[in-house]
Amino acid sequence: MQSFFQDIRYALRQFRKSPGFTAIAVASLALAIGANTTIFTFANQMLFVKLGVPKPSELRMLSIEGDHHMAVHSSWGSSWPGDDGKYHIDSFSYPVYQQLRKQNSILAEIFAYKDPGSVNITVNGNPQAAKAELVSGNFYTQIQLRPELGRGIVSSDDGAPGTGSVAVLSDGFWHRAFGASPDVLGKTITVNSLPVTVVGVNPPEFTGPDGVQTTSPQVFLPMSMAEFVRPSLGTRDSLTGPDLWWVQLMARAKPGVSDAKAKAALQVLLTAAVRGTMTVAKDDTMPEIVLEDGSRGDGSATREFGKPIYVLLGFSGLVLLLACANIANLMLARATNRQREMSVRMALGAGRMRILRQVLTESVMLSAVGGAAGLFLGYLGRNLIPWLMSRGWDGGELNTSFDWRVFGFTSAITLATGILFGLAPAWRSTSVSINMALKEGSRSATRRRKAWSGKAIVGFQVALSTLLVMSAAFFVRTMFNLSSINPGFRPQNLLLVEVNPPQSRYAPPADIALDHRIEDAFATLPGVQGVTLANVPLIGGSMWNSAFLVEGDKTKRFGEHDMRNYPDLDDVGQNFFSVMQIPILAGRGFSAQDTETSTPVSVINQTLAKLYFPNENPIGRRFRLTDEGPEASKWIEIVGICADTHYNNLRDEPPPLHFEPYRQRTDIGGVTYIVKSTLSPALLVPTLRAAAKRIDPDLPLNQIRTQQQQIDSMLQEERMFASLTAGFGILALALACVGVYGIMAYTVSQRTNEIGIRLALGAAREQVRAMVLRETVWLAAAGVLIGLGATLALTHVIASMLYGLKPYDPTTLAGTMLVLLLVALLAGFIPAHRASQVDPIEALRTE
Secondary structure (H helix, E strand, C coil), X not given: CHXXXXXXXXXXXXXXXXXHHHHHHHHHHHHXXXXXXXXXXHHHHHHCCCCCCCCHHHEEXXXXXXXXXXXXXXXXXXXXXXXXXXXXXXXXCHHHHHHHHHHCCCCCXXXXXXXXXXXXXXXXXXXXXXXEEEECCCHHXXXXXXXXXXXXXXXXXXXXXXXXXXXXXXXXXXXXXXXCCHHHCCCEEEECCEEEXXXXXXCCCCCCCCECCECCXXXXXXXXXXXXXXXXXXXXXXXXXXXXXXXXXXXXXXXXXXXXXXXXXXXXXXXXXXXXXXXXCCCCECCEEEEEECCCECCHHHHHHHHHHHHHHHHHHHXXXXXXXXXXXXXXXXXXXXXXXXXXXXXXXXCHHHHHHHHHHHXXXXXHHHHHHHHHHHHHCCCHHHHHHCCCCCCCCECCCCCHHHHHHHXXXXXXXXXXXXXXXXXXXXXXXXXXXXXXXXXXXXXXXXXXXXXXXXXXXXXXXHHHHHHHHHHXXXXXXXXXXXXXCCCCCEEEEEECXXXXXXXXXXXXXXXXXXXXXXXXXXCEXXXXXXXXXXXXXXXXXXXXXXXXXXXXXXXXXXXXXXXXXXXXXXXXXXXXCCXXXXXXXXXXXXXXXXXXXXXXXXXXXXXXXXXXXXXXXXXXXXXXXXXXXXXXXXXXEECCCCCCCCCCCCCCEEEXXXXXXXXXXXXXXXXXXXXXXXXXXXXXXXXXXXXXXXXXXXXXXXXXHHHHHCCHHHHHHHHHHHHHHHHHHHHHHHHHHHHHHHHHHHCXXXXXXXXXXXXXXXXXXXXXXXXXXXXXXXXXXXXXXXXHHCHHHHHHHCCCCCCCCHHHHHHHHHHHHHHXXXXXXXXXXXXXXXXXXXXXXXX
């Protein structure tokens, strides 16, 4: 221990003697470790943190998969294509859930839940929007969650449809709306105009069954209230109808029962439940049960963020490796300059292991200081990615937890970096020849070494910097390409406001009449230049489609299972095209004459016109949306063709799309109002709220944002990648610049005698400067070429994340290479200039 503390004291003296080196090393490590800590904090929350319930590893998530002929034809929830070519759906019909729950014996009791979106809640006369969660009556007992106040929802609450008017609040909502008062139990709030009694408050660590990535839903309600919470479900008989698959299921595994055995038993039950509750067509195939780990909720975050997070972790790891190479190079130079010191220590009896331990102690102490600073920077930056990904209007903020995993990760990489960048200098320090180092002319001998190890490390630095900067350039250009897309309308001066009228008060067609009243009320407000509404706001990440059966077609035009038979649609107001400034290319738009009693009309876009009516004029042609039920006799006349617009995102080309007047629908439910005004939202929103309150005091305005904010929110992931990788690229350039400068400055100092002789024999100072710059360029060019090869080899990893360019885009690659070479030249210019200013007499005198 005595020698250990001696090593620490000696290392501190060495750091104090070289403050510049110490500052550069600590700053490099702090930035690199801080970047890694920030990325890992986000990765930890997205990929590793489990639900805040007892024994979360016992939870199993149920879902289904199948081919395009699967008997499930209508679902509401998450669905995604699998790598095996099958289609995955995370929901079940309510009758199938009841059958599975009743017949299951292989797992603990199956429970159900569903995120239905926002509801209108009035607390003490104050209407507001809140995120809701529907849960089955056995949810709290099976997930083993104990409320911090009151009780959970029980089976007696979850009875016949429309019963069970009780609620459990989240801890956050309890604090905001009730000031954390224990008197909240028994209080009455209104949910979509229905009186509901508060019976409990969830613990703060519980974020809901959907996952741990976002804040908890504010109010938990029995599944029996589904049709009050989501009015459109009432038209689908959600709790009795077999066709709509919409509830999510979970259960706990039983001890000793393998997942494979449970899956096989549940498959038999699922097949029987489907055949017992649905009419299965001859060509329909049975859905297959999928049993997955439910400890983190539904797993959507892993599917959405898994690949991007691992890419970011890889980039931040490369930055850390770059910082290690930088410090290793600096320490190698120091080791060369300290060879006489080490020789003296060894001549006095110090063993090579003792010298090795001393140098590694200095390395680990440097990394420890850098790691502590990096941990602090990571703590400060823990909310950077959530901030880049946040949408201020919806309240669905991402969670981040700075827990023991983050501390352990930072400690591990701190120790690893200390050893990594300390090994080469330690080996150099112990490999010195004592006799040669103690000779008086040994300084001259050491100066003639070519510093190949240092140059190899710098070449490695430049290669890593090339990989990072090229990748950053790809993501920045992707962001620029997406931001430059013309959406097909003018988003400027447009404010979006959502209104979700409760079905209990506004059953169809009262919802249509309410929307018309609100539309007219908004249009008369001062500063409003136009008002319309849309069932699906453009570039909002949502979509709606239906069959498009043209009059005269006997069968589906493109074959039974071709999705071209189901173009996208949107119900809009009569002023939609003028407010959004979407050109009408042929025919007309909608007008005040297109009412509930007039002929149903539609405006189609160019893409749909080309797909369904090539080489003919579609104006006057008719179509219908279904061939079943009362709507089968409703023919819709095409009265106009509008220019193409992007629909649910910017990445996809404008799809086939048709618009219908919302007033000609039988029901519509919640809609988004689009208000055109040059007034700022801060001035406009209060007048909109007042106008809505005059119509219905319990009807809040939700999801208030500008159209440009809506578009920007669809680019959040690309913006996050562009911002973070650009930061990594700039840091990589800075570290490479320091590395090139350091090795060239060291090389020049070692060759002072040689340079003096060259100048004494008549070499021009410009020739000396060119000699050093030429060496710099060759060193940088070798690193850039190696980095280019590495980038091309890894392009398949990021190819799917790019837009508007190929991973081998020559402009991006050539521009990045030019930037790196210019930075290297700039870093090498100062040592080159110093070399050209050497005084030959002084240089020869030093020997």
